[in-house]
Each structure stands twice: as structure tokens, then as C-alpha cells.
Amino acid sequence: MYNKLIHNILRFILLLVLQLLVFDNLNFGSYIHLHIYVLFILLLPFDTPQWRLMIDGFLIGLAVDVFNGTPGLNAAATVFLAFMRPFIIGITTRKSDLEGKNEPSITEMGLSWFTVYGLLLILMHNLVLFWLEAFSIKLLGIIILETLLSSLVSLLTIILIIYLFKPVKK
Amino acid sequence: MYNLFIFLKKHGAVILFILLEVICLIMIVQSLPYHNRKMASVSNGISGNFLKTVSNWNDYLHLKRENETLAEQNALLLKRLGCDETESDMEYYDDVFTYVPAHVVNNSIYDVNNYIVIDKGRADGIEPDMGVICENGVVGKVVNVSSHFASVMSMLNTYSIISCRFVDNQYVANVVWDSKNYRYGLVKDIPSHLIINKGDTLVTSGFSNSFPADVPVGTIENGHDNDNEMFSTAKLKFTTNFSTLRHVFVVKNNYKSEIDSLCITN
Numbered sequence: 001m002y003n004k005l006i007h008n009i010l011r012f013i014l015l016l017v018l019q020l021l022v023f024d025n026l027n028f029g030s031y032i033h034l035h036i037y038v039l040f041i042l043l044l045p046f047d048t049p050q051w052r053l054m055i056d057g058f059l060i061g062l063a064v065d066v067f068n069g070t071p072g073l074n075a076a077a078t079v080f081l082a083f084m085r086p087f088i089i090g091i092t093t094r095k096s097d098l099e100g101k102n103e104p105s106i107t108e109m110g111l112s113w114f115t116v117y118g119l120l121l122i123l124m125h126n127l128v129l130f131w132l133e134a135f136s137i138k139l140l141g142i143i144i145l146e147t148l149l150s151s152l153v154s155l156l157t158i159i160l161i162i163y164l165f166k167p168v169k170k
Numbered sequence: 171m172y173n174l175f176i177f178l179k180k181h182g183a184v185i186l187f188i189l190l191e192v193i194c195l196i197m198i199v200q201s202l203p204y205h206n207r208k209m210a211s212v213s214n215g216i217s218g219n220f221l222k223t224v225s226n227w228n229d230y231l232h233l234k235r236e237n238e239t240l241a242e243q244n245a246l247l248l249k250r251l252g253c254d255e256t257e258s259d260m261e262y263y264d265d266v267f268t269y270v271p272a273h274v275v276n277n278s279i280y281d282v283n284n285y286i287v288i289d290k291g292r293a294d295g296i297e298p299d300m301g302v303i304c305e306n307g308v309v310g311k312v313v314n315v316s317s318h319f320a321s322v323m324s325m326l327n328t329y330s331i332i333s334c335r336f337v338d339n340q341y342v343a344n345v346v347w348d349s350k351n352y353r354y355g356l357v358k359d360i361p362s363h364l365i366i367n368k369g370d371t372l373v374t375s376g377f378s379n380s381f382p383a384d385v386p387v388g389t390i391e392n393g394h395d396n397d398n399e400m401f402s403t404a405k406l407k408f409t410t411n412f413s414t415l416r417h418v419f420v421v422k423n424n425y426k427s428e429i430d431s432l433c434i435t436n
């Protein structure tokens with residue numbers, strides 16, 4: 001339990017630093033923004049209660065916001081992602097699939113499941129984020145384009161990061 | 171009481187969700203007017219110093235180009251010293267405006283509303299509404315100041331409006347940004363009888379107290395659409411390259427309070 005906590009805190013800090021130092025500075029044009037810090041919420045264990053997911057989402061979103069100077073923006077989107085996570089897990093798995101599984105990770109659940117799970121949640125996160133950032137319906141076309149492109153690239157990056165830090169054991 | 175606990179147990183997650191989202195929305199809405207937007211980032215000592223440290227690391231990567239820019243600037247200044255500009259309006263400008271060099275510690279160009287953080291603040295005499303320029307042209311306006319940092323609303327911001335003038339024919343128009351591409355902006359309120367060509371240059375009008383006159387803003391990229399019978403719009407290419415911005419100058423208008431007091435009494 002104690003180890004798990006330290007592990008999560010380290011993951012929190014690592015993803016935050018990666019997001020702020022690397023991915024906020026990568027420029028792929030005006031339509032692609034990478035938000036890889038949501039991986040922290042995606043990877044929390046299955047038995048994490050929903051309220052803890054949301055508090056954690058709020059904290060990591062707010063941490064990103066403080067350094068980006070956008071109070072509440074990333075926090076709102078990440079809280080929404082955390083709120084939706086149990087529903088998405090619910091519709092993408094059966095009860096029997098989850099037996100003996102700890103984490104919604106690629107090693108435990110497989111790449112194809114993780115892709116669907118990750119993509120759905122990142123799409124929701126980015127949609128809320130870009131809509132709140134633009135704060136108007138006028139830019140709807142741009143928002144949707146931004147959401148689709150950013151989500152796909154973010155997911156790809158997240159999967160690469162997972163393989164980079166956790167090679168699949170054979 | 172018991173019922174309350176049952177209710178909380180059943181709907182606790184939804185209530186917490188709504189509560190957290192409301193907190194977030196309050197934070198967003200409070201910071202919506204651009205004046206408050208960067209406040210959290212700039213006035214917070216931790217994030218200000220964090221940004222500064224990151225920028226220090228980055229500087230080593232850009233030392234070569236930095237040297238070249240400084241050499242160019244030196245050459246420009248030497249040239250200015252060399253030629254004897256005894257015209258009276260030259261003196262007038264030197265008297266009215268002073269320039270504070272500053273260093274960009276954080277910059278964004280891909281958001282809908284972009285802001286720049288510079289490492290000069292109230293301690294260096296920076297105040298909101300001062301103009302910011304770089305060696306190529308206009309950058310933006312100071313919107314927020316803490317003791318050692320300031321946030322600048324760059325021209326890449328949907329709230330930004332810069333009053334400009336065509337070099338060729340002295341007509342005045344406004345430059346705004348459509349949040350699409352950081353290289354291009356829009357020129358609005360061009361009188362529709364005016365014939366504009368690709369390559370026409372726009373400079374600051376000097377009508378606002380923030381900028382001296384004749385600082386380059388951009389060149390016309392392509393023709394204009396008629397908004398209505400009176401005015402038309404054209405696409406503009408900024409002279410400032412916002413993505414490589416590192417050194418800027420804050421423009422201090424020494425007579426600002428005097429000019430403002432005149433405006434108020436009128």
C-alpha cells in the first residue's frame with residue numbers, strides 16, 4: 001500500500017514534469033496540443049473510488065494550470081475525464097474480464113482494449129478542454145478538428161511513453 | 171440525518187463532480203477578462219521562478235543566434251549614433267519614450283489567446299498598458315505586473331487590437347488576430363475605397379500612448395473582402411516572428427499621465 005502511494009506520487013511528478021518541460025513546448029501547429037498528463041488518471045488502479053479519481057484529476061489538472069497560467073481549464077477537463085472513467089470501463093469490459101486485474105494498463109488488459117479506453121477518455125478530455133478554452137460556439141469547427149487531431153496524437157504519444165518506461169515482459 | 175448519509179453515499183460522486191467543476195468554472199470565469207488571465211502564473215513566485223529557470227536552460231541552446239541578434243542590434247544603434255539626426259521630432263521621441271530591455275521567460279503562440287511572460291516587473295517601472303516591441307516590430311501590450319515579472323498580451327490574442335497606419339497613404343486601420351496562424355493577422359476597418367496591394371506595409375499609428383509611431387507591424391498578404399459598404403478586411407503577415415521571440419523592449423511613455431489627464435478633462 002505504502003509502495004503504491006510512493007509509486008503514484010512519483011508517476012504524478014514525472015508526468016507533470018514531462019508535460020510542462022517537453023510536451024507544452026512541442027509545436028505541431030495550431031491544431032495539435034499534447035496532453036499526456038491524463039495518463040496518470042488513466043493508469044490508476046481499477047479499485048480506486050470515483051471520488052479519489054476526481055480529486056486526483058483536479059490536483060494534476062490544477063498543477064498544469066498553475067504553470068500554464070490558465071486557472072481551472074485543465075482541472076475542469078481532467079475532473080470530467082475522471083468522472084467518466086468508471087462508465088467507460090463499464091461499457092468496454094465485462095465483469096468477468098476484470099477478475100484478478102489491478103490496473104487498466106497495456107500489460108494487463110492488452111493494447112487494443114487500452115486504445116479504445118484511452119481514445120474515448122482523451123476525446124472527452126480534449127473536447128471539454130478546447131471548448132472551455134475557446135469559450136464560444138462560433139469556433140465549433142475548429143474545436144472539433146483540434147479535438148480529433150490532438151486526441152489521436154496524444155494517444156499515440158501516451159502508448160509510446162508506456163512502452164518507453166515499461167517494456168513488455170515476455 | 172440517516173437519509174442524508176444514504177443520499178450522500180448514493181450520489182456522492184455526482185455531487186463531488188459538480189462541486190469540482192463549479193470550482194473550476196469559477197476559476198476560469200474569474201480569470202476570463204484578459205487582465206486577470208495570467209495573474210496566477212505571473213504573480214506566483216514558484217511558477218515565475220520555475221519559468222525563469224527553464225528559460226535559463228533554454229538560453230544556452232540559443233546563445234549563437236542570440237549573439238547574432240545582439241550584434242545586429244548593436245550595428246543598428248551605432249548607425250543611429252553615427253548619422254546626425256538633428257530633426258526636432260527625433261528629439262521629441264527620445265524624450266517621450268524610454269525603452270526597457272526585457273527577456274521572454276514564457277511564450278505561447280498556439281492558444282486562442284496567447285500571452286508572453288517577461289522578466290521585468292513593477293520593480294523596473296513596468297506598468298499595465300505599456301507597449302512591448304522587439305527589433306522586428308510590435309509584440310503586444312503589458313496586461314499584468316508583479317514585482318519582478320509581467321505578462322504581455324501578444325498580438326496573437328483575440329482581445330488584441332493595434333491601431334495602425336498604411337505607410338503609403340497614411341490611412342488608419344486596426345490589426346486583430348483570428349486565432350488561426352501565428353504568422354498572419356487581419357487588418358480590419360480599411361476604408362473600402364482604398365486600393366491595397368500585396369506587400370503594403372503597416373506601421374503603428376502612434377495614436378495610442380503605448381507605442382511610438384512608425385514601429386513596423388506587418389505587410390499585406392492578400393487582397394480584401396468587403397465587410398460592408400464602408401469597410402473591408404485584408405490578411406496581414408506580421409513582421410515579428412512570435413515563435414522565436416527572446417528579447418523584447420517595453421515602451422515607457424514618460425508623459426502618459428499628462429496625456430491621460432488631458433483626455434479625462436476633455
